[in-house]
Amino acid sequence: MRLIRPIYSPRKSAQRGAGLIEVMIAVLLVSLGLIGVVRMQLGSMRNAESAYMQSQASLLAYTMLDALRADRPAAIEGAYDMDKTCTVTPAAGGLAGEVQRHWLQTLKTVLGDTEQSCGEIQCSASLCRVRIYWDDSRATNGADSHSMELRTQL
Numbered sequence: 001m002r003l004i005r006p007i008y009s010p011r012k013s014a015q016r017g018a019g020l021i022e023v024m025i026a027v028l029l030v031s032l033g034l035i036g037v038v039r040m041q042l043g044s045m046r047n048a049e050s051a052y053m054q055s056q057a058s059l060l061a062y063t064m065l066d067a068l069r070a071d072r073p074a075a076i077e078g079a080y081d082m083d084k085t086c087t088v089t090p091a092a093g094g095l096a097g098e099v100q101r102h103w104l105q106t107l108k109t110v111l112g113d114t115e116q117s118c119g120e121i122q123c124s125a126s127l128c129r130v131r132i133y134w135d136d137s138r139a140t141n142g143a144d145s146h147s148m149e150l151r152t153q154l
Contacts, residue, residue, distance in 0.1 A: 053136055054146075056110050061131075062150065068128050075123050084120045085104060086115055087104075116134060116135040118134075119133075128151065128152055130149070
């Protein structure tokens with residue numbers, strides 16, 4: 001009696017699936033890709049935080065410039081002038097002192113209550129300059145000091 005063999009007959013040595021080495025290499029390649037994606041996401045988050053801090057500093061500077069415009073005679077006389085100040089102290093009295101105290105407190109609240117969160121106001125005649133300093137080390141990998149300056153004619 002003769003056996004009939006099927007047309008396709010897999011040989012015993014033919015491979016049937018992926019080997020352990022192939023699976024490990026595939027997992028390694030996928031994990032390297034995921035690590036790259038996570039690093040890009042972290043960089044994106046740092047840049048977004050830095051941009052947020054810059055926009056907040058800009059908003060705070062414009063807030064002070066608006067206060068200077070609202071009390072133009074006192075600003076021109078130098079009542080709002082303030083050297084680089086990093087600590088919030090009780091107001092010296094009067095509207096200018098209270099505005100400065102509130103502005104510095106807001107600056108510390110928004111940009112972080114660190115020794116590097118500071119504000120500076122200088123008016124000469126009707127030209128005023130507002131400068132804000134803050135700590136941006138988390139967003140820039142160690143470059144900790146940033147500043148922004150706005151100038152305007154009152």
